[in-house]
Amino acid sequence: MLLLAAAALAACNATKHLPSGAYLLTKNQVKIEKEPELPKEDQITKLELDKYIRQQPNKRFLGTNLPIWIYSQADTAKNNGWNRFKRRLGAAPVLLDSAQTALSAGGMKIYMDSKGFLDSEVIPTVDTADRKAQVTYHARQGEPFRIGTIRYDFRDRFVKAIILSDTANTLLHTGNIFDANVLDNERARITNFLKNQGYYNFSINNISYVADSTVGGRRIDLTVLVKQYMAGYDTNGEAVLDNNRIYRIRDINVFPDYNPTVATTDSLYKTRLDTVRYRGLNIIYDTKQHVRSEILRRTISLYPNALYSAQDVKRTYDNIMRLGYYKSASILFTEVADSTQKDNFISFVGTDSTGSDEADYTAEHYLSCEVLCTPALRQSYSVNLEGTTSADYFGVMAKVGYQNRNLLRGVELFEVNVRGGYEFMYAGSKYKSDAYEFGVSTSFSFPRLLTPFRVNRYNHALNPRTRIDLSYNTQKRPYYHRDLASAVWGYSWGKGRSTFALRPIDLTLVNMRYVQDSFLKNLVNPYLQNSYTSQLIAGLSGSYLYTNQQKNANRGSIALRFNFETNGNLLNALYRIGFPNKEKDEYYTLLGIRYAQYFRTDLSFVKNFWLGQKSALVYRFFGGFGYAYGNSAALPFERLFYCGGSNSMRGWAARTLGPGIDGRIASDYPSQLGNMRLEMNLEARFPVWGFLHGAVFCDVGNIWFAGQGTTPENQFQLRNFYKRVGLNTGIGARLDFNFFIFRLDWGIQLHDPNVNPGERWVIRNFSLKHTALSFGVGYPF
Secondary structure (H helix, E strand, C coil): CHHHHHHHHHHHCCCCCCCCCCCEEEEEEEEECCCCCCCHHHCCCHHHHHCCCCCCCCCCECCECHHHHHHHCCCCCCCCHHHHHHHHHCCCCCECCHHHHHHHHHHHHHHHHHCCCCCCEEEEEEEEECCEEEEEEEEECCCCCEEEEEEEEECCHHHHHHHHCCHHHCCCCCCCECCHHHHHHHHHHHHHHHHCCCCCCCCHHHEEEEEECCCCCCEEEEEEEECCEEEEECCCCCEEEECCCEEEEEEEEEECCCCHHHHHHCCCCHHHEEEEEECCEEEEEECCCCCCHHHHHHHCCCCCCCECCHHHHHHHHHHHHHCCCEEEEEEEEEECHHHHHCCEEEEEEEECCCCCEEEEEEEEEEEEEEEEEEECCCEEEEEEEEEEEECCEEEEEEEEEEEECCCCCCCCEEEEEEEEEEEEECCCCCCCCEEEEEEEEEEEEECCCCCCCCCHHHHHHCCCEEEEEEEEEEEECCCEEEEEEEEEEEEEEEECCEEEEEEEEEEEEEEEEEECHHHHHHHCCHHHHHHCCCEEEEEEEEEEEEECCCCCCCCCEEEEEEEEEEECHHHHHHHHHHCCCCCCCCCCEECCEEECCEEEEEEEEEEEEECCCCCEEEEEEEEEEEEECCCCCCCCHHHCECCCCCCCCCCCCCCCCCCCCCCCCCCCCCCCCECEEEEEEEEEEEEEECCEEEEEEEEEEEEEECCCCCCCCCECCCCCHHHHCEEEEEEEEEEECCCCEEEEEEEEEEECCCCCCCCCCHHHHCCHHHEEEEEEECCCC
16 A cells, blocks of 8 residues: 555656646637527537647546656666566657647647638637646637529539439538538538439539638628549640439349458469359359349449449448358449440430420440458357356356358357356345256348248348247245246348348246245235246237437447237137136136237337547436236236346345335345336446546436335335436446457445335435446446
8 A cells, every 4th residue: 555655656747857938738628618699509619619629638647647757767768678668658748839729729729610610719828837738729710601502514414314303312402501511511412312323433522612702791692513524634735524424233143252361362262152142143262152142232232234323332342241241242343345445325315404305415324343351250158247246145147159141051049048047145045045947049130021921022121030039947945946948930021221020929837836935925016926927928929129329330329129928818818719608716727838928018218419539428317117927916926026247236246126115125146127117327438548447437227116016115106206216326447359348247235125214315324335336248238
């Protein structure tokens, strides 16, 4: 401790070893003069201008300048291993550079000009004291310039009718702020539109603007100039211009097992290639075809003699990557040589904007397409580990998986997972204080809809998959022992950011081998007592997922997941028709086992706010509800909700919070369950040092019985539910190794609703028994 304190004191004097006349940069800040007349959405923020600051202060370690101090301990006259290690471990001091400060201010000015604030200004000021410097950038936006009239100048008149037909989607409008980003986006929009109409070589460089700011009144008149294609140079060195060309696809060559290393280094590679022609595709393979032709045809959205479309190319790429078999794909186009030697003209005859007759032409050429698909490892393994520990509880869960991505040459995904868990309670009885769980599951996933009727149209358009799951799980607790077996047949499909799933066959058999009588009596709640029975769960389930995380990797992102399931309704209807005279307290069975009848749904919403390049604030809301009816008096045990653990309320071990404000029952293995759950989580993530990242989090939530329960204490009541929630905070560490993240969280309870009134703010009497330590792989949400 004394050594740490001495190092911290030494680190505080970070300016001791600075060169004469130098200042250590300790802080940057941006101050923007308020423009009350500007709408909020038009005001430039500090975060936007921060990106243009070229010099950033040194990162601090635990509030000290320890990295600078470690760096300064290296002997500049020696370049041995020990001194190099100190330089790598530490960080060179960032010294104030007035030239960099001026460039930063200039960058901010250029940015504000590009946003239409041409009268903006940025003035930097520097405050120095004790050889430390703080830089403040004073920014003023001023009034913006706005777009006046908009006109078009078509040097390539053939594209005139095409572009003008899509002006309803233009981003340019009279009266909008003259924003250079919007102008560039409009160029990109027109370019993308034309690329979907066969204009393969058209680029944003074919579009430019003429801006006239002399009209006054802070208005700028725009002319959108659409240029011709430069076909080459004449004998005098002058550029030869012609209308932009339209392209069609001629040959489509698919390499489904392309290995770029072998293709470039193996001299015999081309001699081993063979070709299969299938419905417009030339499938070229090395020695043996590993993916069936019909799978490739269904995946590739390109066809011979079709107009080139960038949208079809992107759809093809997305389809290939969604198969889950390929790690990369490239789609390359080259102009067919003989199509450049002769022009195939297409013409447009019509009227121009003035009503006069006009006729235009352009050349039509052909492209050869190569689809290069590089498979990932056909077979792989995975390991997942998570656990939670508190003052009187320890639990660990591990899962080992095997995957085969192309089992039957149809890009089928075959998975086998083996899962095992162990839990131990320190308190309570000396006997029966541990528990275990073991399970095995397998699944087959096919890249198409497997149905009794033909659905080829949807197989091509919606990137569907059929998934079959089989699993078996056995759980042995001190007070009960049960087995679960399940079989699921489901479909998933999606387009863009949305994915849907429907499981029309969802069967689970719950066999309670043993339940201790005294355990059932101590439950008191008959709802929970009914959940510990053998049951057959038969019904359907589904889910919806929306996410934009990949497209907004460096910006804010959201993820929305909705799940539902309903069970027993069809069976119950058939039984009521066949056996209408059932006694009031009787229930129906199938093969001697009572079947469950209920519905259950849950919703998860995650929002990610990026605060910097590696810092983020992440928020999650979770809500779930289930209700039993008809042939069931309670939801099955495994369909009830619980709180706590490494991915939920991290101040509690799993299944130890709730329901409501029910007093916690003294038990070696508490299983606090309910048919309703509400939870909110907030987590700040930030870099600490290298691959070490930190987190500060807060969790609030609980479980209840809603509509079904026995006591007011465990019932959900809208008027006072907020008084009956658990609240915890905590800190965490994340070791980011790029290919996986190891997570360690220490949760600290603040408010525990399940202790005596007056003692629920447990933070007032802090104790380790009111904390929980959890670990896992990946982020909690």
